[in-house]
Amino acid sequence: MAAEDQRYVTIQDLAVGTRVHLSGGRVAEITSNPRDGTWLYVRHVTREGNSEALSSEEDLVFASDVVGIADEGSRG
Amino acid sequence: MRAAVGSAAHGKFTGNLVDVTTGMISREIFVSDEIYKRELEQVFARAWLFIGHESQIPNPGDFFSSRMGEESVLLTRDRQGQIHVFLNTCRHRGMKVCRYDQGNTTIFTCPYHGWGYATDGKLVGVPYFREAYHEKLDRPKWGLVEVAQMENYKGSIWASWDPDAPAFSDYLGGMRVYLDLLLDSRDGREGDAEVLGGIQKWIVPCNWKFAAENFVGDAYHAISHRSVDTVGIAPGGKGRTDDGTTRPKRYAVSFPDLGHGTNTTIQMLENEPYTPIYPNVSELQDYLKREYEERQQRLGNMSRLLGSASTIFPNTSFQPRQPRTLAVWHPHGPTKTEMWRFVFVDREAPEKLKDLVRRYHELSVGPVGMTEQDDMENWVYATSASAGTIARRYPYNYEMGLGGGQPSDFPPGLISDVPSEKNQRGFYGRWAEFMDASGWSDLYPKRVGR
Ligand code: FES
Numbered sequence: 136m137a138a139e140d141q142r143y144v145t146i147q148d149l150a151v152g153t154r155v156h157l158s159g160g161r162v163a164e165i166t167s168n169p170r171d172g173t174w175l176y177v178r179h180v181t182r183e184g185n186s187e188a189l190s191s192e193e194d195l196v197f198a199s200d201v202v203g204i205a206d207e208g209s210r211g
Numbered sequence: 212m213r214a215a216v217g218s219a220a221h222g223k224f225t226g227n228l229v230d231v232t233t234g235m236i237s238r239e240i241f242v243s244d245e246i247y248k249r250e251l252e253q254v255f256a257r258a259w260l261f262i263g264h265e266s267q268i269p270n271p272g273d274f275f276s277s278r279m280g281e282e283s284v285l286l287t288r289d290r291q292g293q294i295h296v297f298l299n300t301c302r303h304r305g306m307k308v309c310r311y312d313q314g315n316t317t318i319f320t321c322p323y324h325g326w327g328y329a330t331d332g333k334l335v336g337v338p339y340f341r342e343a344y345h346e347k348l349d350r351p352k353w354g355l356v357e358v359a360q361m362e363n364y365k366g367s368i369w370a371s372w373d374p375d376a377p378a379f380s381d382y383l384g385g386m387r388v389y390l391d392l393l394l395d396s397r398d399g400r401e402g403d404a405e406v407l408g409g410i411q412k413w414i415v416p417c418n419w420k421f422a423a424e425n426f427v428g429d430a431y432h433a434i435s436h437r438s439v440d441t442v443g444i445a446p447g448g449k450g451r452t453d454d455g456t457t458r459p460k461r462y463a464v465s466f467p468d469l470g471h472g473t474n475t476t477i478q479m480l481e482n483e484p485y486t487p488i489y490p491n492v493s494e495l496q497d498y499l500k501r502e503y504e505e506r507q508q509r510l511g512n513m514s515r516l517l518g519s520a521s522t523i524f525p526n527t528s529f530q531p532r533q534p535r536t537l538a539v540w541h542p543h544g545p546t547k548t549e550m551w552r553f554v555f556v557d558r559e560a561p562e563k564l565k566d567l568v569r570r571y572h573e574l575s576v577g578p579v580g581m582t583e584q585d586d587m588e589n590w591v592y593a594t595s596a597s598a599g600t601i602a603r604r605y606p607y608n609y610e611m612g613l614g615g616g617q618p619s620d621f622p623p624g625l626i627s628d629v630p631s632e633k634n635q636r637g638f639y640g641r642w643a644e645f646m647d648a649s650g651w652s653d654l655y656p657k658r659v660g661r
Pocket residue numbers: 301302303304305306321322323324325326
């Protein structure tokens with residue numbers, strides 16, 4: 136699905152573990168959702184060669200920076 | 212007394228609108244807008260104020276919305292378990308960042324533009340921080356505004372906006388032993404109380420000081436409660452309380468240099484045998500008797516001190532016996548007060564006792580409580596009947612027991628064993644000092660006795 140179609144991702148409903156596309160091209164995994172429809176706590180997905188990891192620092196991502204869902208995750 | 216109103220016009224409050232040497236207190240201090248505004252600055256922005264109890268925020272992320280003066284504040288427990296008190300207003304355009312009474316969260320998100328604050332007050336989320344602020348906004352500088360001082364006293368949380376205010380224990384002074392009666396366990400162990408259920412909140416068209424002075428030691432108004440005494444609203448069906456005390460002796464106790472006061476009850480003998488408390492609830496008698504006896508063993512002579520209605524200057528009142536509650540009289544204007552009631556129980560009390568206390572509390576105090584209704588009726592009509600142009604010219608009379616009161620070690624404080632208005636004079640004398648003072652250096656340390 137194109138990013139434009141997901142402009143209104145209902146972010147308060149996203150489960151922990153869900154991966155989201157962020158504006159600027161990065162992907163992040165939700166570590167906690169305060170369910171305020173505004174912020175998500177995430178760890179950024181990093182890639183080195185073929186291997187993937189999560190950033191050690193937690194970051195807050197603003198609703199309008201979430202452009203789409205990358206993967207529903209397994210923990211939600 | 213026809214003094215002009217306002218600081219510039221009348222000079223000092225002490226000895227003028229508030230004359231404790233003659234017992235005359237102007238009605239203006241209960242109804243004037245100008246005095247009220249000054250009171251928010253001089254009294255509420257300086258004094259130690261009650262915020263809540265740690266049992267209301269047991270887990271990281273828990274919060275409780277409280278008030279200091281007219282302003283909303285947040286009592287929080289952060290991710291590390293530390294307790295904080297913050298002004299509930301966004302640093303960007305002032306929106307209230309939390310509009311819930313209590314709850315649990317990882318972030319207080321401002322509904323207006325979305326700034327997000329962690330439960331330790333730090334500004335952690337700024338929308339478009341990179342794109343629009345170019346990462347230049349100094350986020351550490353723009354966290355929630357935290358109180359200047361906070362104290363956790365046996366689980367009760369107090370705060371002051373004034374960095375120069377003395378330590379809470381000095382502010383409380385000799386009143387501490389009476390507050391302990393509310394916060395300590397009935398068996399004499401320290402602390403161990405919890406707030407039961409939610410907080411009752413309601414708005415009454417009266418000046419906040421009517422309630423504070425009633426609790427500071429008005430032992431004179433029993434006639435107001437004659438109907439509830441006659442009906443017998445205590446669980447035992449006799450009178451207003453079932454506290455099992457035989458031959459109690461009553462005292463008005465005050466700390467006029469600090470503004471606090473209490474009516475207290477003491478037992479005549481150190482080893483007075485147990486008289487049933489809530490006598491018609493037989494299944495609780497073993498528990499209540501054991502608790503009573505353990506208290507005697509732990510506290511010795513101090514176990515005789517039972518306590519009654521009390522006020523900690525300015526607007527926190529409590530009743531450590533029956534019903535065991537704390538009230539805060541939050542000002543909304545000279546003739547409008549938001550009243551809050553917290554019910555306290557021993558954390559370890561049987562559920563049956565907690566339930567009994569809750570029902571008794573509802574029947575007795577709070578907006579529908581029969582005893583509180585008597586008091587509110589007096590405060591509401593006294594406020595409106597004092598606001599008129601003519602009425603304001605005539606001071607209230609606080610002459611009872613003028614010049615009386617004796618320093619005492621037990622019960623500790625300045626005492627009178629007959630009804631006296633010395634407690635109220637002490638309260639208003641302190642109030643006037645706050646109104647006159649340029650800062651805490653004028654208020655503490657200070658001479659003792661009035
Ligand atoms: S007022 Fe809070 S973010 Fe603007």
